[in-house]
Amino acid sequence: xxxxxxxxxxxxxxxxxxxxxxxxxxxxxxxxxxxxxxxxxxxxxxxxxxxxxxxxxxxxxxxxxxxxxxxxxxxxxxxxxxxxxxxxxxxxxxxxxxxxxxxxxxxxxxxxxxxxxxxxxxxxxxxxxxxxxxxxxxxxxxxxxxxxxxxxxxxxxxxxxxxxxxxxxxxxxxxxxxxxxxxxxxxxxxxxxxxxxxxxxxxxxxxxxxxxxxxxxxxxxxxxxxxxxxxxxxxxxxxxxxxxxxxxxxxxxxxxxxxxxxxxxxxxxxxxxxxxxxxxxxxxxxxxxxxxxxxxxxxxxxxxxxxxxxxxxxxxxxxxxxxxxxxxxxxxxxxxxxxxxxxxxxxxxxxxxxxxxxxxxxxxxxxxxxxxxxxxxxxxxxxxxxxxxxxxxxxxxxxxxxxxxxxxxxxxxxxxxxxxxxxxxxxxxxxxxxxxxxxxxxxxxxxxxxxxxxxxxxxxxxxxxxxxxxxxxxxxxxxxxxxxxxxxxxxxxxxxxxxxxxxxxxxxxxxxxxxxxxxxxxxxxxxxxxxxxxxxxxxxxxxxxxxxxxxxxxxxxxxxxxxxxxxxxxxxxxxxxxxxxxxxxxxxxxxxxxxxxxxxxxxxxxxxxxxxxxxxxxxxxxxxxxxxxxxxxxxxxxxxxxxxxxxxxxxxxxxxxxxxxxxxxxxxxxxxxxxxxxxxxxxxxxxxxxxxxxxxxxxxxxxxxxxxxxxxxxxxxxxxxxxxxxxxxxxxxxxxxxxx
Amino acid sequence: xxxxxxxxxxxxxxxxxxxxxxxxxxxxxxxxxxxxxxxxxxxxxxxxxxxxxxxxxxxxxxxxxxxxxxxxxxxxxxxxxxxxxxxxxxxxxxxxxxxxxxxxxxxxxxxxxxxxxxxxxxxxxxxxxxxxxxxxxxxxxxxxxxxxxxxxxxxxxxxx
Numbered sequence: 001x002x003x004x005x006x007x008x009x010x011x012x013x014x015x016x017x018x019x020x021x022x023x024x025x026x027x028x029x030x031x032x033x034x035x036x037x038x039x040x041x042x043x044x045x046x047x048x049x050x051x052x053x054x055x056x057x058x059x060x061x062x063x064x065x066x067x068x069x070x071x072x073x074x075x076x077x078x079x080x081x082x083x084x085x086x087x088x089x090x091x092x093x094x095x096x097x098x099x100x101x102x103x104x105x106x107x108x109x110x111x112x113x114x115x116x117x118x119x120x121x122x123x124x125x126x127x128x129x130x131x132x133x134x135x136x137x138x139x140x141x142x143x144x145x146x147x148x149x150x151x152x153x154x155x156x157x158x159x160x161x162x163x164x165x166x167x168x169x170x171x172x173x174x175x176x177x178x179x180x181x182x183x184x185x186x187x188x189x190x191x192x193x194x195x196x197x198x199x200x201x202x203x204x205x206x207x208x209x210x211x212x213x214x215x216x217x218x219x220x221x222x223x224x225x226x227x228x229x230x231x232x233x234x235x236x237x238x239x240x241x242x243x244x245x246x247x248x249x250x251x252x253x254x255x256x257x258x259x260x261x262x263x264x265x266x267x268x269x270x271x272x273x274x275x276x277x278x279x280x281x282x283x284x285x286x287x288x289x290x291x292x293x294x295x296x297x298x299x300x301x302x303x304x305x306x307x308x309x310x311x312x313x314x315x316x317x318x319x320x321x322x323x324x325x326x327x328x329x330x331x332x333x334x335x336x337x338x339x340x341x342x343x344x345x346x347x348x349x350x351x352x353x354x355x356x357x358x359x360x361x362x363x364x365x366x367x368x369x370x371x372x373x374x375x376x377x378x379x380x381x382x383x384x385x386x387x388x389x390x391x392x393x394x395x396x397x398x399x400x401x402x403x404x405x406x407x408x409x410x411x412x413x414x415x416x417x418x419x420x421x422x423x424x425x426x427x428x429x430x431x432x433x434x435x436x437x438x439x440x441x442x443x444x445x446x447x448x449x450x451x452x453x454x455x456x457x458x459x460x461x462x463x464x465x466x467x468x469x470x471x472x473x474x475x476x477x478x479x480x481x482x483x484x485x486x487x488x489x490x491x492x493x494x495x496x497x498x499x500x501x502x503x504x505x506x507x508x509x510x511x512x513x514x515x516x517x518x519x520x521x522x523x524x525x526x527x528x529x530x531x532x533x534x535x536x537x538x539x540x541x542x543x544x545x546x547x548x549x550x551x552x553x554x555x556x557x558x559x560x561x562x563x564x565x566x567x568x569x570x571x572x573x574x575x576x577x578x579x580x581x582x583x584x585x586x587x588x589x590x591x592x593x594x595x596x597x598x599x600x601x602x603x604x605x606x607x608x609x610x611x612x613x614x615x616x617x618x619x620x621x622x623x624x625x626x627x628x629x630x631x632x633x634x635x636x637x638x639x640x641x642x643x644x645x646x647x648x649x650x651x652x653x654x655x656x657x658x659x660x661x662x663x664x665x666x667x668x669x670x671x672x673x674x675x676x677x678x679x680x681x682x683x684x685x686x687x688x689x690x691x692x693x694x695x696x697x698x699x700x701x702x703x704x705x706x707x708x709x710x711x712x713x714x715x716x717x718x719x720x721x722x723x724x725x726x727x728x729x730x731x732x733x734x735x736x737x738x739x740x
Numbered sequence: 741x742x743x744x745x746x747x748x749x750x751x752x753x754x755x756x757x758x759x760x761x762x763x764x765x766x767x768x769x770x771x772x773x774x775x776x777x778x779x780x781x782x783x784x785x786x787x788x789x790x791x792x793x794x795x796x797x798x799x800x801x802x803x804x805x806x807x808x809x810x811x812x813x814x815x816x817x818x819x820x821x822x823x824x825x826x827x828x829x830x831x832x833x834x835x836x837x838x839x840x841x842x843x844x845x846x847x848x849x850x851x852x853x854x855x856x857x858x859x860x861x862x863x864x865x866x867x868x869x870x871x872x873x874x875x876x877x878x879x880x881x882x883x884x885x886x887x888x889x890x891x892x893x894x895x896x897x898x899x900x
Contacts, residue, residue, distance in 0.1 A: 050807025051879035052849035068853070142853075146781075150774060152806030153781045154853030172780075173773045347758040352771075366770025367763065441783050443803045443887040455881045580881045637807070637880035 014283075014622045015039060015092040020084060023047070025056075025623060025640040026092050027306050028112065030255065031294040032119035032229070034060040036307050039092075040084035041099030041110055043123070043141075044069035049308065050637050051578070054152075056307040058144060059176075061119025062229025062295040062365040063303075063311050066176040068142030068154075070226075072110075072125070074103040075136040083110060094286050094622075095259045096252030105129045106214065111251040116258050118240045119295065120227025124251050127212055128219040135214060137222055140207045145174040145228075148310040149364050158203045160189065162196035166241055167206065168234075176228030179241035181221075184208035221249070230365055233296065262289055266327040268685040269653060273678065280614035281653060283622035284646040288323055291643050292332065295365045298342070300335035304362075305626060305642035312363040314340045315452065316643050318379030319588070322386055323647035326654040328688035330391045337383060338396075341403040343369050357410030361450075373450040374414070374424030377407045378468035381475035388482065392664030392690035398483055408476055408492065411469060416461070416521065419506075420498040422469045423521070425449045425459035453532070453567060453581035461519040463507055464532040467539050470499045482665070500541045507536070508546075514553045529559055529569035531589040534596035548600045554593055555605060563633035564590035564612050570630060577630035580637060585628040587613055591648035598656035603674050603737070606656065613649045624649075658682070664690030670716045671696065671703060677737040689713060692726070703734040784855065788870060788891040794825075794861035795893055797872065801852055803887035808847035808879045812839045815873040816862035825861040830854070847879045868892065 015026065021039025023046065028035040036056050038045040044057035058067040072083040081103035090099040101108040109126040125137065143160075146153050155171040162168075166179045167187070187194045188207040210222055225244040228234045247254055266285060271278040291302040293312070302320045304313035317340065321333045343363055345354035353361075353372025360369040361376055381404050388397050397404075414422050425448055447454060451462045473496035480487030507515040509525065515533035518526035534554055537547045554560065558569040564585035568575050576583045594609035617624050624645035626638040654660050659672035669689055675682060681699035692709015707713045707724040714723045715730060722730035759768045787798035795816075812828070814821045823839035830837070831854030842848050850856050858874070873888040 050805065050881065051810075051847055052807035052851070054806055054852060144853075146777060147774065150777060151804060152802045152852045153777060154801060155777070155781060156800060156853070172777045343763065346762045349755045349758050349762075351755045352759070364770075366773065367767050368770040368774050369763075369767070441779055441887070441889040443778075443782065443885070445804060445883050445885050447883040455883055576882075578880055582882065 013091040013093055014286075015090065017090040018088065020087040021090075022084060024621075025307075026097055027290060027623065027641060028095070028097065028114040028121070028255075029290045029292070029303075029306075030114040030116045030118070031292065032062050032117065032296070033114040033121060033227075034303075034306065034310065035112055035114045035121040036060070037097065037112060038084075039090060041087045041090050041097065041101065041112075042069075042071055042082075042084035043067075043112065044071060044084065045307075047307070047640070048636065058142075059114075059121040059226045060148065060310060061176070061227060062233060063149065063293075064119075064147050064174050064229045064365070065144040065310075066120070066226060066228050068144045070123075070139065070141035072123070072137065072139050074106065074108070075138065076104045076106060076133065079104065083108070092621075093252070093256075094290060095255040096250070098250075098252075103135075105131055106133055106135060111249070113251045113255045115225075115227065115240070115244065116255045118227055118237055118244075119229040119233065120225060120240060120244070122223065122225040122244050122247075122251055122254070124221055124223040124249065126219050126221050126249065127214055129214045129216065131216050133214040135212045137210045137212055138207055139180075139210075139224060140205050141178075141226075142205050143169045143171070143176065143203060145169065145171040145176060147174075147364055147366075147368065148308060149362060149368070151308065156202045157200070159198070159200045160203060160206065161198040162187070167208070169203075169206070170231055173231050174229065175231040175234045176226055177234060177241060178206075178208070178224060178226045179245060180208060180210065180224045181245040182210060182212075185211050223251075229295070233365075259286075259289065262329075265329070265686075267654075267687045268683075270681075270683040270685075271679075272681050273676075276611065276614050276618060277653070280617045281650070283617050284624065284650050285327060287617070287622055287624055287641055287646045288320065288327070288643065288650065290641065291320065296367075298339070299363065299365060299367065300332065300339050301363075302336065302643050304644075305639035307639065309639055309642070312339070314360055314362065315373060315376040315379065318376065318383055319644035320647040321383055322655075323650040325386055325390045326651055328686070328693075330387060330688070333383075333387055334391075334396050337380065337387065337400070339363065340380065341400055343367070344403050344406060345371060355410055355413065357406035357408075357413075359407065373454070374422070374462070375451055375465050375468055377410055378422075378465070378472045380404070380407060381472040381479065385475040385479055388479065388665065390662045390664055390688070390690070392667075394483060394665070397479055398485070401479075401483060401485055404476060404479065407472065408488070411472065415495075419461070419502065419519075419523070420495060421461040421466055421502060421519065423460050424451055424462050424465050425457075453530075455579075456568075456581045458518045458526065460521045462532065463503070463515055463517055464535045466499050466503055467535045467541070470496050470503070470541065471539060473499070503536050503541050504543070504546075507533075512553060513549045515550060528572055528574075529553075530567060531559065531565045531586075531592050534592045537596040538592065538599050540599065544600065547596075548602070551593075551596050551600050551602055551605065554596070560593065561585055561630075561633075562612070563616070563628055565593045565609070566630050568630075575630065577632070578636055579630075580627070583630035584636065585630055587616065587624060587626065587642070587645035588648055591652060594652055595648070595656060598652070598674055601674070603676055606674070607676050610649070610652060610657070613645075617646065617649070654684075654687075658684060658696075660684075660687070662689050666714075667712055668714045668716060669694060671705075671734070672718060673698065673734070675736060677739040679736055698734055698736075701733065701735045703732045705730050705732070782887060783889045783891075786891070786894060788872070788889075788893045790893045790895055791859065794859060795865070795870065796857060796859045797891075799850070799856045799858070799874075799887075802850035802856070803874065803876070803885060805876065805878050805881065805885040806850070806852050808849045809842065809876045810844040810847045810879045811877040812842050812848065813875040814839065814858070814860055814862075815875070816860060816865060817871050818873075819863065821860050821862045827859050829857045829859075831856060844879060850876075865893075 024039030057069040086101040186209040301312040304316035359377040516525040517528040597606035625635040626642035661670040683697040784798040827836040831851035
């Protein structure tokens, strides 16, 4: 049997515990699966959720929660030993958890993995004793079987049946299967022994009991695998159980390889003057990979977050894909965009909140999708432009051009002809009104608005939505020219210029040296100090002095805390430190503040925000909380990993700190870094540009570049450039910033 | 009213057709599956009962929003019931919590997958079908969440 020391993984573990930590989340994910467990080693995790406590432990497949908590215990000499209470050591990596426990005379090595491609999870106990022992092991789990996107709903009635050595449980077109080796000697439903067969009715827990006879110093194993999701997918994967049970130890051999292969393809960043940032990059990169999902054929993307946003949320995806592109995975980004565009509305469907040309808010296996946001569609033209910049390929953009034009049409229909500003608000009301004629029960959320802060009223012309609209229009003009296709370039250019003028004039809030959060349709300003105004600065739509004053204003302590940036000033009468979008600190808002500070050349301020995010990514062991209280550095109502808490952080390192701009089609890489004063060196290795890779190393006032690609690459720095042939190297002057 | 409902049904059929045309039959099937899950998983069918001095009903799960709620309001046939005349017994809890005792400092947590039983003593209600609306405010996310159903009130102990 392996000891804790023998089983050390090659990569540093995310967690290395010597005592149970039952509220420490651990997340394992595969392409279509996830396991949520805790630092006790048990597949159980009670977590504060929306002010209450919800149990999130379990196995997940295809965006469907398969099980609730799944607890294991051993019965030896009349004493019950729960796995969670007997932990001696736990090590967690991205691809597996190993924990070691002691049950009286029995040493227990416990392994957990999320299956890498199939929607499921596996657990294995390796048991050993220096004396002969007769042991009973119980695994008790709750069937769940509901899509995670349907918040707070757990079915009650299940059909449970045994099929060979497998227990199959089904409810509402979802199903799971559980198999084990060895087979159980007893089954129980809600504590009552069950001989198997078929049962239909309310079921709270299912227990499998296994008899294990240990000979002295001879280890024995007990393995479970659970898999499922949509009932149809379960039928299509009948061999998952047998194949997984046959895997030799360690189970992590199943799941480690895809991770290691992916990491090897991504850039390595080194910041010798800032080890925290370097560690945070490594962790954030892994966190983003943990969100990759391909829950069914043709549906590719990244999960918005865990545990309760485990679906494709297309706004969140839009924030993640730039980082995916920087990490060199243009193919995943392309497949993700393709997925979203496939669900673009071709007709008005009020019940789903869809308008013609609109992109969905969320997509889940089924497929199930819902529309009704004011901003999601606006991200995608610029995303496509980014993909073209990095890949150098126009073929996908050409195929997507009708979709992009339809987005322009959708946005035009939402534009106020008088002001030229796009309108937000009323989307949810339309869905509610449409749904009132359907079904015997009705429910809804009286949200008036659906911007990124969708729980607060930011009608009618939220400032960041205008920035997105401007970005979409300019991206469309640029793409149209590159594609050589007929466009409405003159109209789009004029419209974008009008939005830029409006942002620079109509949103100015002199009393606060800031920008209004929104304008009502009649032009009345909405006076809230929020970080969203910083997006205008990042977009470069303001004069330098005004941009600087806005960054300075946002940095005051009513909005900026030592743990991040609030969604609303604490001086605002509506501020509530626990309100999701009216007071809580959001990691993405902190990233916006850093982005804007870089944009105006305030490097120290930008680095301060960047470090706030980096500290939390490291402190949270490679997870990244969605949000924190507005009055304390404590997560509240927060997914423990949110894609847009890590992706903007990653993008900032490439786009702002390193100042990289890729134009693969033209064979140009610009390097305009904003390293802090006093830094002496930094490097990026294996950065993808088109079909090649470049290494950059900066030290002693010079940038060394090495290029391995199929065509020449021009490297540009301020005041100098060099053209590298494939396999070529160069050195360019790049002085650092001197301490003031 | 009949016409309005008829128009609603036609509109629904048209929207279903648009889903099929745009995204395939599987999409409509998936969407209907979620709608069915929602419809069956909140109000426990036939749980509305008359008690000696009012009514009782059961929610199987919290409606659309999980977690804790800082305020709750019940409307009976469109009329708000005084908060001291409504109470909830959340999940496996032994005690009843009157709505008047719920506030930001004392929120009520409606657990997922456990029955939450409500008792109300509205003003005298007519016999027949009752329309019940529950309005909740989360401690974390401001917009009100509401849930509405209509059902015949059964006598205590009755099943149909």
